[in-house]
Amino acid sequence: MCGIVAYIGPREAYPILIKGLKRLEYRGYDSAGVALLNGDLNIYKKKGKVSDLEEATKGKDTHSHLGMGHTRWATHGEPNDKNSHPHVSQSGDIAIIHNGIIENYGTLKEELINRGHEFKSDTDTEVLVHLIEDVQQNTGVALDEAVRLALQEVVGAYAIVIISKNDPTKMIGARKGSPMVVGIGEDGEYFIASDATPIIEYTKNVTYLNDGEIAFIKDGKLSVKTINNVEKTPYIETLEMNLEAIEKGGYEHFMLKEIHEQPRSIYDSLRGRFNPNTGSFAMRSLKEYEGKIKNLNRIIIVGCGTSWHAGLVGEYLFEDIARIPVEVEYASEFRYRNPVINEDDLVIAISQSGETADTLAAIELAKEKGATIFGLCNVVGSSIPRASHAGAYTHAGPEIGVASTKAFTAQVSILTLWAYGFAEIRGKATKEQLRNAFAEMETIPDKVKKALECEAQVIEIARTFSEVHNALYLGRGYGFPVALEGALKLKEISYIHAEGYPAAEMKHGPIALIDENMPVVVIATKGNIYEKVISNIQEVKARKGKIIAIVTEGDTKVRAMADYTIEIPETSEFLEPLVSTIPLQLLSYHVAVNRGCNVDQPRNLAKSVTVE
Numbered sequence: 001m002c003g004i005v006a007y008i009g010p011r012e013a014y015p016i017l018i019k020g021l022k023r024l025e026y027r028g029y030d031s032a033g034v035a036l037l038n039g040d041l042n043i044y045k046k047k048g049k050v051s052d053l054e055e056a057t058k059g060k061d062t063h064s065h066l067g068m069g070h071t072r073w074a075t076h077g078e079p080n081d082k083n084s085h086p087h088v089s090q091s092g093d094i095a096i097i098h099n100g101i102i103e104n105y106g107t108l109k110e111e112l113i114n115r116g117h118e119f120k121s122d123t124d125t126e127v128l129v130h131l132i133e134d135v136q137q138n139t140g141v142a143l144d145e146a147v148r149l150a151l152q153e154v155v156g157a158y159a160i161v162i163i164s165k166n167d168p169t170k171m172i173g174a175r176k177g178s179p180m181v182v183g184i185g186e187d188g189e190y191f192i193a194s195d196a197t198p199i200i201e202y203t204k205n206v207t208y209l210n211d212g213e214i215a216f217i218k219d220g221k222l223s224v225k226t227i228n229n230v231e232k233t234p235y236i237e238t239l240e241m242n243l244e245a246i247e248k249g250g251y252e253h254f255m256l257k258e259i260h261e262q263p264r265s266i267y268d269s270l271r272g273r274f275n276p277n278t279g280s281f282a283m284r285s286l287k288e289y290e291g292k293i294k295n296l297n298r299i300i301i302v303g304c305g306t307s308w309h310a311g312l313v314g315e316y317l318f319e320d321i322a323r324i325p326v327e328v329e330y331a332s333e334f335r336y337r338n339p340v341i342n343e344d345d346l347v348i349a350i351s352q353s354g355e356t357a358d359t360l361a362a363i364e365l366a367k368e369k370g371a372t373i374f375g376l377c378n379v380v381g382s383s384i385p386r387a388s389h390a391g392a393y394t395h396a397g398p399e400i401g402v403a404s405t406k407a408f409t410a411q412v413s414i415l416t417l418w419a420y421g422f423a424e425i426r427g428k429a430t431k432e433q434l435r436n437a438f439a440e441m442e443t444i445p446d447k448v449k450k451a452l453e454c455e456a457q458v459i460e461i462a463r464t465f466s467e468v469h470n471a472l473y474l475g476r477g478y479g480f481p482v483a484l485e486g487a488l489k490l491k492e493i494s495y496i497h498a499e500g501y502p503a504a505e506m507k508h509g510p511i512a513l514i515d516e517n518m519p520v521v522v523i524a525t526k527g528n529i530y531e532k533v534i535s536n537i538q539e540v541k542a543r544k545g546k547i548i549a550i551v552t553e554g555d556t557k558v559r560a561m562a563d564y565t566i567e568i569p570e571t572s573e574f575l576e577p578l579v580s581t582i583p584l585q586l587l588s589y590h591v592a593v594n595r596g597c598n599v600d601q602p603r604n605l606a607k608s609v610t611v612e
């Protein structure tokens with residue numbers, strides 16, 4: 001939902017901004033723009049990708065040591081040049097970039113129009129920069145103070161950067177509800193960005209702004225204060241991310257790289273968190289919240305999209321293994337439906353980005369009602385872990401492809417650990433059971449590696465199905481959330497309509513869709529309900545549907561019925577989603593590539609959904 005990057009210091013700003021915007025493009029790619037201060041304020045902005053902006057600035061004056069850039073995911077105002085950021089104040093002296101939504105922009109705009117302001121765009125953002133100049137002119141205060149006072153009038157979410165022609169050694173950043181990190185480089189240089197990816201190449205020293213804080217960078221010094229004028233000491237931390245993690249590393253797309261990274265990302269997510277010899281855990285969330293876990297009545301899992309699917313796997317795991325009742329809720333529904341929730345509930349909020357606005361709002365609601373919150377996130381320092389009482393990071397490494405892949409398997413890995421941890425605390429799992437479970441979990445990275453070997457076969461299957469208009473994904477038990485996830489992957493990156501269904505539900509409606517043109521992907525691995533799934537496959541075959549079955553290595557029964565079978569290594573049922581999801585990710589990827597789709601940046605989507 002919009003990416004922002006800014007630089008002040010001895011280097012040329014423009015190349016840093018362009019490179020940074022390319023790294024942030026996963027957040028939105030409707031338009032891109034830069035503002036470069038060099039005596040004058042040069043603003044270049046363009047509908048489309050960062051590469052379009054680069055093209056448009058060819059031969060133009062881009063020399064500057066203070067500048068900022070923006071890549072947009074449109075909310076207010078259609079994607080076009082005029083609505084692209086940066087926006088400028090009435091005089092044209094102050095420029096702003098913004099990620100978020102100014103909710104009361106309508107009223108503010110009306111007041112400003114009455115005071116003679118003229119607006120050039122349809123955006124909420126332009127209102128804020130006019131307001132800042134208006135405050136400055138009416139009160140005579142310095143830019144710092146004008147920004148602070150203007151922000152007091154704003155309702156909504158923002159991460160903004162402000163620069164002014166009249167203050168050429170100053171850069172101001174502020175955040176509320178949208179992420180912002182400040183990088184502290186060499187020789188008094190500073191960076192501001194939506195996440196650390198544009199910064200990592202230059203410095204590992206960063207500070208994450210808290211909600212309601214403003215960073216003032218002037219003459220090589222950083223100071224932070226709140227909107228209410230309280231001075232803060234910035235907490236400087238060292239980034240653990242490395243540059244390779246955010247580059248394609250020889251793969252054609254980030255999504256493919258991330259699919260192939262899963263043996264490692266699952267390993268990293270599990271590493272050091274359990275001891276297979278003793279059957280013990282090393283997770284702070286389990287240790288510090290042992291009493292709470294022992295006595296809780298219910299777990300509510302909230303998330304959106306793929307994270308919600310991981311939550312569904314979590315429901316099966318917690319109920320199966322720890323015997324705790326679980327509800328899984330779309331964060332966007334939960335927050336608006338007056339849920340019954342109290343201090344005996346534990347809410348697990350799952351989010352790759354840690355910034356999803358609906359999930360964040362669901363946490364706030366649950367906190368108000370006294371629930372304990374565990375955050376399960378991938379992006380270190382993001383808003384959801386900060387808003388949670390405890391939790392765990394998934395350690396999947398940066399996920400840049402818009403379609404979530406390695407984050408899903410990392411989330412499911414941690415949920416599995418928690419389910420066992422909760423089970424032990426509540427007397428539902430013995431050390432022996434834990435040792436066995438851990439031993440099996442340790443084999444998962446290798447099994448995922450083996451599952452990835454199906455790629456050549458998947459490429460063949462993808463060739464056959466690339467032109468279809470619809471697809472059905474079926475699964476039962478642990479296979480059901482995997483079917484949902486497989487369908488989501490296909491629709492979001494290939495734009496083929498796909499539905500995930502519990503296999504037995506098919507006969508209550510979707511079976512009407514089946515004919516010889518309908519590919520039906522079935523999770524038909526060996527387990528408790530294998531025979532039942534076979535019956536469902538027969539129902540599809542009787543109606544001439546085309547079956548693509550994910551089966552356990554060595555399976556012959558399903559092979560005899562299905563049009564295509566993809567084998568995965570045998571695994572306990574509770575760990576199967578980690579393996580069976582792999583061929584589905586590959587299938588959606590290769591179908592999308594065959595259709596010429598932009599896999600890493602599918603239309604209309606953004607990686608981090610910071611608006612509701």
Ligand code: F6R
Nearest residue numbers: 305306307351352353356403404
């Ligand atoms: C699907 C996808 C989205 C996200 C959803 C939640 O591939 O990427 O459905 O899963 O927007 O995002 P996070 O996990 O960042 O809260």
